[in-house]
Amino acid sequence: MTPIRVTVWGENRHEKTDPPVAARYPDGMHAAIASGIRSHLGQGAVVRTATLDEPEHGLTEDMLAATDVLTWWGHIAHDDVDDAVVERVHRHVLSGMGLLVLHSGHFSKIFIKLMGTTCSLQWRNEHDRELVWTVDPTHPIAEGVPHPVELGEHEMYGEFFDIPAPDELIFISSFTGGEVFRSGATFRRGHGKVFYFSPGDQAYPIYHNEHVQRILANAVRWARTTRPDRTLPQVRRAT
């Protein structure tokens, strides 16, 4: 099988203005995410990165057409993402491009557009311990992952998480405060496959965690569609 063409998209703003984030992720969060995927997939993937401040956010038509799976991390600048680019990404997802939406990406324009809901949730940033439990142990995204994955400190994301009922619920997290969260879930949209995964706040070194890296690599493999064409489902008059 040919290598999976992955584009890791990062907002890359905290890294420029927040020294602790820059220290944690000296090349940007996107670089750490890309590195984790590369380390797990090796020759099985070709991983590029793109960021908000590039022209067209680095997500040109050509770039997307050459992308099997896109990962999306954004937080403080969702509104700066151009609507035309969001439309383009949406069209590519429905045409068969895989999409991984990460952490605060729950409030990105593209995720809200794909879900149809507010995508709101409860949160608290006070160094809770997060435990990520697998509730779908045969799912390929959970392959090789401990039960639970322990994240020593992380931002709390809690229910109610306003998303459609997932097609598959893979992970549920708990937090020190007793909250729970559907932290790993899949959704099929058009010809594309979407995975949301909540761990990954900029204030913690989550993307250096080997198990998180494994989950993202598994998800990249899962999200590549088996359809070689890249076509939008279309209305057609039957004869």
Place this chain on the structure above:
Amino acid sequence: MTPIRVTVWGENRHEKTDPPVAARYPDGMHAAIASGIRSHLGQGAVVRTATLDEPEHGLTEDMLAATDVLTWWGHIAHDDVDDAVVERVHRHVLSGMGLLVLHSGHFSKIFIKLMGTTCSLQWRNEHDRELVWTVDPTHPIAEGVPHPVELGEHEMYGEFFDIPAPDELIFISSFTGGEVFRSGATFRRGHGKVFYFSPGDQAYPIYHNEHVQRILANAVRWARTTRPDRTLPQVRRAT
């Protein structure tokens, strides 16, 4: 229990320009839909109608705030629906208003916004016989409905229907040409409940069919949420 406040929304354009449609539905398709719901729910519902050419399409903030369940039929004028009204309806659905999307409403702005997909499908308007089979016989929307419901002539809607996997698949239709369609399906979005039902083309007297009327009445009952408040799921900082 207080009566369900139903608003039946109709595009009401074919009825003005297409004499056979006007003959079939002399008071408009919305009037026939409303009448069918009334006949089944009696004192259990207060049914009003609203149409595209009214100010704000008849869907003011006050009107929606006083609506438990909205039904939506549109076809040739989806683009004439004001985006601000679509946003308003969307907010009310996510806040707990039930929504029934009918037939060609699959291409309405509100349905596409709630689904996140193209909502495209295959079609052919050649008087196919449609059989509507129940595949979820305990669902309240299927209560009292024959298996199958036979519609002597109808427009064919066929797969692939580009929607998210439904929360509940209740009806599957077949057509003379051999096509199949997921013709009755539910989706929860935010605090609201959505039912899509495909029978109902303007060129056939579908809304005079007693079984179709029963299904719509059942769906109105199902779609009223049990939440007395009308609130949007909201992001909240936990303590």
Place this chain on the structure above:
Amino acid sequence: MTPIRVTVWGENRHEKTDPPVAARYPDGMHAAIASGIRSHLGQGAVVRTATLDEPEHGLTEDMLAATDVLTWWGHIAHDDVDDAVVERVHRHVLSGMGLLVLHSGHFSKIFIKLMGTTCSLQWRNEHDRELVWTVDPTHPIAEGVPHPVELGEHEMYGEFFDIPAPDELIFISSFTGGEVFRSGATFRRGHGKVFYFSPGDQAYPIYHNEHVQRILANAVRWARTTRPDRTLPQVRRAT
């Protein structure tokens, strides 16, 4: 609508041999469960009880035929339940009787038979605090319930819970130890509706909790099928 005919089935063994349980539930756990349902449904339900040590465990053909919804609590004596009675209950569920399976009933013969899996889980009985979070806020079973329901002390039930993916996941619990559990879930089987709800260990006064009582009453209402007949889905040769 006629009152819902509810039969609350209890194993009723701990109550006879374990003084703290007897003190907590002087008339048996089944009596407390029945009382909670009655207090919420009032004239809307007729609630009877039956226990393991009655002839045919109190679940004769006539008794089941006159039952709209059966609730099941068992723990130390699953093996003492007669296989013929299990077959009978199974037939009635598939014919349209609602079933609520409570707590340690996850290992009952009837639940395993309906699920097809081991129904195993993780557990620890060390007075964890349990928080029951609603993840499907429009579901009628969650109506009127705080988010979360706090149970000061309870046995821990944790994932992986070996059940089929639920049709609807309504509640997720967390525990002091950080574990999570899908604590409220629905399953349709044949013409019947099944709800599993995990709170309810004999060592804690869970069935005296008003919110637990509300959930069980809501579930009774939900589990009554709309089908007036009581028929098994049957193979039939079509013509």
Place this chain on the structure above:
Amino acid sequence: MTPIRVTVWGENRHEKTDPPVAARYPDGMHAAIASGIRSHLGQGAVVRTATLDEPEHGLTEDMLAATDVLTWWGHIAHDDVDDAVVERVHRHVLSGMGLLVLHSGHFSKIFIKLMGTTCSLQWRNEHDRELVWTVDPTHPIAEGVPHPVELGEHEMYGEFFDIPAPDELIFISSFTGGEVFRSGATFRRGHGKVFYFSPGDQAYPIYHNEHVQRILANAVRWARTTRPDRTLPQVRRAT
């Protein structure tokens, strides 16, 4: 990746007593099924067969322990399958062995045990044309399959099919008589993955159809679990 170890199980009774079936499948239906899988998976699979009249039906503990995916075709002799073997197969499925249940296998002991329902359906054996439509076009089991697959003549299987709501509904069939059927569906049970596929009556040469062969080969690939161990989900006391 190591080759998938497939065991194709066939009842192999019609072939011995019904000359037209023997003519259609001179080496048995199981041989044709095995041949189709081999032709699509090549070096990617090692395919063996086993039949009812072998000792332990050819499904010894060793045989199952060395099987990644088992396919099951039975029809007139479900009752002749030893309950101990059914228990053994059930244990292996829940431990991670994939299972494909074919056509009349809907009434096999193993399928009923895994589903928990009657698994009944409607049928008519009168040479209907069957069209198999894909409703989940991104699913790997549907890869490379025309929409629809046309089966010139086949037995009709119709709804209501008494199964739990599938985890994924991939195919829906229609028949000349206008009936519909959920003809391809997946279910996760324990650590195992199950696929039901309805085409395959002994009175028609269905397993010689290249598209049916492709679907079965795709399903074999899908059903192999990613878990290298073969363990039953087990109750465990947490500390």
